[in-house]
Amino acid sequence: MRMYDLIMKKRNGDSLTREEIAFFIDGYVGGAIPDYQASALCMAIWFRGMSDDEIVALTDCMAHSGDTVDLSRFGELSVDKHSTGGVGDKTSLVITPIVASLGGKIAKMSGRGLGHTGGTVDKLESIPGMQVSMDTEAFLRQAEEIGVALISQTGNLTPADKKLYALRDVTATVDSIPLITSSIMSKKLAAGSKNIVLDVKVGSGAFMKTYADAKKLAQEMVSIGKSCGRNMAALLTDMDCPLGHAVGNSLEVQEAISVLKGDVKGDLYEVCVALATEMVVLFKGCMPADAREQVVDAVESGKALAKMREWVAAQGGDPECIDHPERFQKAAHILPVISDRDGYISHMNAEAVGSAAAILGAGRLKKEDAIDYSAGIILNKKTGDKVLRGDILAYLHTNDENSLKEAQERYRSATEFSAEPPADRTPVYEIIR
Ligand code: URA
Secondary structure, X not given: OOHHHHHHHHHOOOOOOHHHHHHHHHHHHHOOOOHHHHHHHHHHHHHHOOOHHHHHHHHXXXXXXXXXXXXXXXXXXXXXXEEOOOOOOOHHHHHHHHHHHOOOEEEEEEOOOEOOEOOHHHHHHOOOOOOOOOOHHHHHHHHHHHOEEEEEOOOOEOHHHHHHHHHHHOOOOOOOHHHHHHHHHHHHHHOOOOEEEEEEEEOOOOOEOOHHHHHHHHHHHHHHHHHOOOEEEEXXXXXXXXXXXXXXXXHHHHHHHHHHOOOOOHHHHHHHHHXXXXXXXXXXXXXXXXXXXXXXXXXXXXXXXXXHHXXXXXXXXXXXXXXXXXXXXXXXXXXXXXXXXXXXXXXXXXXXXXXXXXXXOOOOOOOOOOOOOOOEEEEOOXXXXXXXXXXXXXXXXXXXXXXHHHHHHHHHHOEEEEOOOOOOOOOEEEEEO
């Protein structure tokens, strides 16, 4: 087999066989196929697309290109959730204890944040004492005992995706549905859960800016996951405005705790309940209305909050933080952003809000950058809210006083106003099962 022939075949619009796809992935990960040939194939895929059979084969080969996590000890109860990434997206922190309190087994490896979106592992690390690394046996034992363990990625999971994603990033081939599907789903398959719920974000702060593209991606991922033997659902959710009111690591953890206490409703609560409901539907096999009732009850009864305490303590964190938010690190400088006009907030550029938070120290511009856990933004007003001149739009939190000017400018330019109220927003657009 020659890589040249595979590139030509795809360039001409023909389908690759499973053997050909396996030859490409093995050769590329092993170093026998050079970057220039892999990038030519990615570009041919970008133009020509792939059939479902090709995407299944590519996903499967990538999933098995390195280590895989064996969650078979949990039978039908293992359940995972993946978000395509957004600003203020702390849903994992809310739904994980809800779902674990209802009998699901979540043994999850998560990533760190880069650019305008945060990572769950960084958020967890902002809880004093919380440990996010553990050996595999301890990780699985904890999930078995309390229903939840969440750590940063260890081992050599999906090396094919690491290498290909870096290549796509510099060859203008990221935005291809077959390549995104195989990238995300290979990681989910390697992570081992039987039940997978995807949160596909749509809007200015999302990877997918249009509804049509997000829906196509969601449908493709659900179909590929099912073909690979997993129970799947995907939600299309709004990311045209940051989710909830907090952006930044410890600020987001505190907001997640407020949701678990039943103190916060609105878009964040709705998205969390919808995601947790689909997870319960998949691992318990119950009807959506019944699952939703169980999820709401887990919050209202305090069961989910008790699970959060147990989870934090199990990973070395200080569970007292949950009832005493003053135990979280506080930023030295907190600057209110004041409105200079009357009107309604008609639109927020969520990506720009995320980058303002990163400037304050909440995110990384490069992988090696350190994070200021206490930095971030509390949004006082969001899209649709009425604003009077002199009202506080947001509070900027940082330990780096010098970052305030640029972050404030970025925040102001992210916020648009209108004289009339904009149309109501819908946090959850559609569920694909
Ligand atoms: N996120 C991923 O993990 N992979 C992609 O290809 C795009 C977004």
